[in-house]
Amino acid sequence: MKHIISIKDFGREEIDSLLARAGAIDAAPQIRKTLDGKQVALLFFEPSTRTRMSFASAVSRLGGTTITVDSIEGSSISKGETLADTVRVVSSYVDAIVLRHPKEGAARLASEFASVPVINAGDGAGQHPSQTLLDLYTIRQSMPLKGIHIGLLGDLRYGRTTHSLAYALSNYDVTIHTIAPPTLELPGSLVSELHKRGCNVQEHEDITDVIPDLDVIYATRIQRERFPDAASYYNVAESYRITPEILEGHKKEMIILHPLPRAGEIDPRVDALPCARYFEQARNGIPVRMAMLEEVI
């Protein structure tokens, strides 16, 4: 039985194979009914719009059906049931479980107690492998992953998407340029792990220093609560905002990604530029999640 818990459990070949499967689905989605007669539980114990809807859509497009829990209040966990028991019981109803939970490591625990495959749809500040896979898929639509220069921009300390993406990209001999305000840099433990895995990591504070070198900009939200007051937040947020002016001199093939939702990190004028791929990236959640479901069921 296969589970998808963390991108760290994936080697390069497995990632390539899953992305290739997503590509095949994208090319001919209408002929796949691989989940015909199957049912998937979407256990979302934390708010989610995009991830929950796209998993529901992915199941439906593969011919399967879903049953959903969309809050702790609406479940027996509010009566004191453990997640372990919930997962054991739900396992007997369905063919797979997609889980989002506020506690880190919850999906790993679920995989230990479930008798059906578990897909992690985000566990607290921990892992969110479907987001990483769709990020990789979106990059690969424009260029091979091997050897790219990617700029990770914004809150790199607390942003789980950038951590997982950086880890996954370390399979592909990439150069990672981190562009973050002081105190929000990539954690030192992750940087040393990336170095160990042969990844070149270069740290910057100013995005204009590296724009001409980048193949991909991956922007993330800088959260207001990370700053002591509104003024210092707005100062920092403004200097990390992507505008058409900042992008001057970029490579012709460069693309911009963002896991969304965005606050003010990307000027709406950028949306019309050919390099803006974040809405395409969100759409790619469907074929990638279809591929993940096919992989485990």
Added chain:
Amino acid sequence: MEDEPRGLLISPIKDGTVIDHIRAGAALTVLRMLGITSQTDEELSIATNVTSMTDEKEGKKDIVKVSNRELSKEEVDRIALISPHATINIIRNYIVVEKKGVETPKLLTGIIRCTNAGCITNANEPIKSVFEVTDEGLHCLYCDTVITTDIESHIT
């Protein structure tokens, strides 16, 4: 000036395990790691801050003797986390029949409390924490937290 008279602080045991060369002051933590609490009915002898010619910390060490129980390798290897130079002596009929050092285990199950309050191992779930011992520190296999400092205070 006369030398202090030297002698045995605690008696030899007939059968059981002697853990010697424990870092001075760490004996009680060692007992906790072995699951030996105040509720135990095992016969224990504990000596702390004993003068030692070979140990660090100003020539002091701790010794723990557990009668009538031969501790397994898995049990004693946990001690390496806080006292890597400890030695284990298995005693039968007052004779040391086996003497070995401790080796840091690759995995620590149910011994360390994860420092991440958001980790599922700190929730009310029927699981034990599992940490992998790495060069960087202790790596939680559930939430990926790495504990690098003050490991002793995170022992459950």
